[in-house]
Amino acid sequence: MNKKLILTYRDHLDLLRKESEMDSWDYGSYYKQCQPLLSFSEVSSTAIFLLDYTSKKYPILGNGIEQVMGHKKEAFEEGGLDFMLQQYRDFEILNHEIFPDQVKAMNQHAPDELANLRFSRSYRFKRHDGKINTVLQRHTIISSEQSKVPVAIFGFAWDISNHTENGKVIHQIEKYDHTKKIWIPLLFKEYYPDIDQRSLLSRREIEILKWSVEGMSSKQIAEKLHIAFHTVNTHRRNMLRRTNCGNSMELLRYAIENKLL
Numbered sequence: 001m002n003k004k005l006i007l008t009y010r011d012h013l014d015l016l017r018k019e020s021e022m023d024s025w026d027y028g029s030y031y032k033q034c035q036p037l038l039s040f041s042e043v044s045s046t047a048i049f050l051l052d053y054t055s056k057k058y059p060i061l062g063n064g065i066e067q068v069m070g071h072k073k074e075a076f077e078e079g080g081l082d083f084m085l086q087q088y089r090d091f092e093i094l095n096h097e098i099f100p101d102q103v104k105a106m107n108q109h110a111p112d113e114l115a116n117l118r119f120s121r122s123y124r125f126k127r128h129d130g131k132i133n134t135v136l137q138r139h140t141i142i143s144s145e146q147s148k149v150p151v152a153i154f155g156f157a158w159d160i161s162n163h164t165e166n167g168k169v170i171h172q173i174e175k176y177d178h179t180k181k182i183w184i185p186l187l188f189k190e191y192y193p194d195i196d197q198r199s200l201l202s203r204r205e206i207e208i209l210k211w212s213v214e215g216m217s218s219k220q221i222a223e224k225l226h227i228a229f230h231t232v233n234t235h236r237r238n239m240l241r242r243t244n245c246g247n248s249m250e251l252l253r254y255a256i257e258n259k260l261l
Contacts, residue, residue: 008089013081016053019065027059030142030154038062047157049076050142054151059216061249068135068159070127080195085106089124089132090139093191094215098171104152105173105186106141114143114150118183120172122164134161167194195241205235206260212236213252213261 030050041048041062048062050204057080075083085091106114120138139155139191169191173181181244192200211221218232245251255261
């Protein structure tokens with residue numbers, strides 16, 4: 001993938017629309033392999049799908065899609081990706097945060113390694129009755145043999161509305177280790193689109209952050225605030241996780257930009 005060309009999800013779709021060499025992509029082999037899974041889709045409340053970016057259509061789609069997304073299967077077959085994005089409540093996060101991270105991960109791997117990457121994300125999706133489902137989607141990518149650009153994704157999705165915090169969006173990238181036969185996490189981030197960035201941290205966390213800026217260690221902060229040492233470290237880890245900061249310097253920059261200090 002060319003990082004200069006593909007910056008956002010929209011950029012990726014525009015690029016594929018201009019690539020005439022990808023118009024005749026054949027998913028016949030995938031369809032045959034998916035037959036046993038498709039019969040499993042409805043009874044397990046699992047959406048099984050293959051999304052072709054070049055045509056913006058779903059050449060493979062299980063019957064479980066209605067249970068997960070709240071729309072009939074025909075709506076996705078007829079409307080394709082455009083219909084999907086119309087109901088997608090967190091597109092700005094996908095477009096400007098999640099997809100650029102995926103591009104970065106793909107650029108760090110050789111073309112023949114891309115099939116070993118797994119991408120997971122949650123998002124809110126508007127049902128036909130106006131209610132909002134929280135969906136967890138997990139997929140792998142299918143690349144063009146000519147350009148090695150991802151032209152499709154194959155994956156699964158589940159309704160996790162009753163099993164997650166309201167409004168929280170998660171994103172995870174993993175790589176499969178064929179030797180150990182396990183998935184190794186490469187990235188994990190959380191987003192809170194409905195919460196003011198200044199409200200992500202509690203008063204206690206901001207207090208700990210302020211003393212950290214003063215150069216105090218976790219032990220010193222614990223003694224000053226009369227709390228346990230491990231409690232201070234837990235607050236620090238939670239601050240990094242919720243703000244998607246990789247270290248204390250990034251957290252400090254976040255706090256300054258959002259006028260928390």
